[in-house]
Amino acid sequence: MLRSFGLIAFVGALLMAAPSHAQTFDPSFPVCMHVYSGANGGGGEWYDCSFTSLPQCRATASGRSASCDVNPYYPVNAAPPRPRYRRGG
Template identity: 80%
Template sequence: MRFSFGQVVIVGGAVLAAMPSHAQTFDPRYPVCMHVYSGANGGGGEWYDCSFTSLPQCRATASGRAATCDLNPYYPVNAPSPRLRHGRSS
């Protein structure tokens, strides 16, 4: 059985479209993320919760869980702070 190039492209596109997509893992609005491991027995795999403003806050939440706290690699640390605009008064 022979397949034409067009058939291969269509089948390949259908396979890629059927695969699950992954959302953005890290939220760039928060500097600290908690990496939660639920393992094969927990059934949920692992995920990141990027909703913490400090490492101590994250560590308090992760205490007693299979989780670690890391700095968010996508948090804009070196971004310049926005300048305040002042209108001219007459």
């Protein structure tokens, strides 16, 4: 019994010490560019989520090993902010 408890505690400590990954997509912009810089580039691949439209992203990705995707974390169905009215007088 004590041995199985020790094993469970050890596995739990290992899982807690494992590094976690940050969110890949920035939810502030609707379009992300997936940049591939493979084995010869040495930098791996990453996402650049700083584009407001697909044509803007495609123009930036032109000539690079990159593709443009719609950001899955962009809040499309979010309600627009309510206008704020100022009272005069």
